[in-house]
Amino acid sequence: MFEIFDEKIEIVDAPNAKELNEFSKDIVYKNVVFSYEQDKTILKNVSLDIKKGQTVAFVGPSGSGKSTIANLILRFYDVNSGEILVDGTNIKNIQIKSLRDKIGTVSQDVFLFNNTIKYNISYGKLDATDEEIEAAAKAANAHKFISNLPEGYNTLIGERGMKLSGGEKQRIAIARAMLKNPPILVLDEATSALDSESEKLVQEAIENLMKNRTVILIAHRLATVRNADKIVVIDRGTIAETGTHTELLAKNGVYAKLCNMQ
Ligand code: ADP
Numbered sequence: 001m002f003e004i005f006d007e008k009i010e011i012v013d014a015p016n017a018k019e020l021n022e023f024s025k026d027i028v029y030k031n032v033v034f035s036y037e038q039d040k041t042i043l044k045n046v047s048l049d050i051k052k053g054q055t056v057a058f059v060g061p062s063g064s065g066k067s068t069i070a071n072l073i074l075r076f077y078d079v080n081s082g083e084i085l086v087d088g089t090n091i092k093n094i095q096i097k098s099l100r101d102k103i104g105t106v107s108q109d110v111f112l113f114n115n116t117i118k119y120n121i122s123y124g125k126l127d128a129t130d131e132e133i134e135a136a137a138k139a140a141n142a143h144k145f146i147s148n149l150p151e152g153y154n155t156l157i158g159e160r161g162m163k164l165s166g167g168e169k170q171r172i173a174i175a176r177a178m179l180k181n182p183p184i185l186v187l188d189e190a191t192s193a194l195d196s197e198s199e200k201l202v203q204e205a206i207e208n209l210m211k212n213r214t215v216i217l218i219a220h221r222l223a224t225v226r227n228a229d230k231i232v233v234i235d236r237g238t239i240a241e242t243g244t245h246t247e248l249l250a251k252n253g254v255y256a257k258l259c260n261m262q
Helices: 002-006 066-072 096-101 117-122 130-139 143-145 166-180 197-211 245-251 256-262
Strands: 026-035 041-050 057-061 081-086 105-107 184-188 214-218 231-236 238-243
Touching: 026 066, 026 238, 026 256, 041 081, 041 214, 041 238, 066 214, 096 105, 105 166, 105 245, 117 130, 117 166, 130 166, 130 197, 143 256, 166 197, 166 256, 184 197, 231 245, 231 256, 238 245, 238 256, 245 256
Parallel strands: 057 214, 057 231, 105 184, 184 214
Antiparallel strands: 026 041, 026 081, 231 238
16 A cells, blocks of 8 residues: 555646646647557557547547547546647646646546535535536436435435446436536446436436537447547557548448448
8 A cells, every 4th residue: 555655646747837727729639659558559650639619439449549549638647759739738738637627527437435426426526506516417317316315415325325326327427527517528438238218318418418518439339429520440559540420431441341340
């Protein structure tokens, strides 16, 4: 335990890092090369741009690097070479907190604290009022099931509290992101099967959350990427193709093949 506590934090603010006040233009990946471990390159020369307001979906086989590309924007790791720019500034020169404040994430494994529903949602904005929390829960299709719990928003959940279903947990995570209200959203689509009623509620909640945001979508099912402004097909750490659904079908390449398979 102490060894872990003593680990040096490698990702820190550069001396002259500037604050990102607002996200206003674009996210650009320029010749990004990245590896988690030495000698095992995961991303090989990835270049792409995401304009403000766009939904960009990453598709491709499992292990191809979709989540890695998407998550690098949060700067939990630094790239080996190349750069990632937000509004023209390399993220290494942006204050980390101000960068992460602009990004919301909803991933497959939802982390719930052993605390009340209210706390778990407000983790997205610790000074939120009860009204704001309820509004976020409503937009996330979670208000109804929360109201039916024994103590409503004050019900304890998590390991030692009420057990929630997979779909309910996801809607809590969506409410949390809704409350944080970030301009950029990294969305890792769930792979685990939900029953169809629950899936419909989650899907609707996600659509609400995506409105008026720049969305980086890690897609596992092709059905959800059709409407993306840009689809990026990743294959073994490189970009194989980019385009809209229609453009890529017409190309009759990797994406068209994936579509036929599914
Ligand atoms: P995808 O999202 O397309 O399934 P990932 O980006 O999760 O792919 O993974 C790409 C590759 O990086 C895989 O080979 C995976 O095993 C490896 N990888 C992912 N996360 C880590 C990590 N934290 N440490 C080491 N290797 C990792």
